[in-house]
Amino acid sequence: MAILHHYAFCPHSRFVRLTMGEMGLEPEISEERPWAREEGFLRMNPSGTTPVFLENDIAIPGAGVIAEYLDETRGLGMNGRRLLPGDPAGRVEVRRLLEWFNSKFYDEVTGYLVTEKIIKRFSGEAPDAGAIRAARSNMRYHLRYIGFLCADRNWLAGDHMTYADLAAAAHLSCADYLGDVPWDEDELAKEWYARVKSRPAFRSLLADRVPGMTPPSHYADLDF
Structure with a gap:
């Protein structure tokens, strides 16, 4: 099973989550605390940064690398909705x-x-x-x-x-x-x-919360 290791308020993780949402991908989600420097996570990505996408026993680290990987493996199948242009x-x-x-x-x-x-x-x-x-x-x-x-x-x-x-x-x-x-x-x-x-891909991001920290009222308002 594909797993996305992310931190909810890491903007690079959010970019990958949005990308996967637009592509219709639903990987298992694993929350990481990058500042904790967990040994298991560091084995996947020695830099200790999120996100890391694990698929087919390949650990793909970093937002840019994941984006390129997803375009290479799924981009052509998106037809007119491809997120990296063909030209x-x-x-x-x-x-x-x-x-x-x-x-x-x-x-x-x-x-x-x-x-x-x-x-x-x-x-x-x-x-x-x-x-x-x-x-x-x-x-x-x-x-x-x-x-x-x-x-x-x-x-x-x-x-x-x-x-x-x-x-x-x-x-x-x-x-x-x-x-x-x-x-x-x-x-x-x-x-x-x-x-x-x-x-629709944005909905899960708008549901994220930092414990003890409330966002502005407009944060999850789709009219703004």
């Missing part, structure tokens, strides 16, 4: 945006927010207020960039929804849970996110 230029643009959100956005925004507000809550460390302020400042720049992409495209990478949309939405969903997305600053970004959030 070279389209694939380059989707991969560029994947790198933007899973690396740049994570390094500048969600990595700080999740670490300082959630992970440190359970590891017993004090949050770094300066890191949180930096993340909130950086968020505005990234939100404007999403709005810029939406200004002349139906979806972030072009006419169809792709991995780029799922990655961006996965990261934003973590920040949105924490109340750190200034949606009133970019209406185009807000409208795009509402479209992605309304998809």
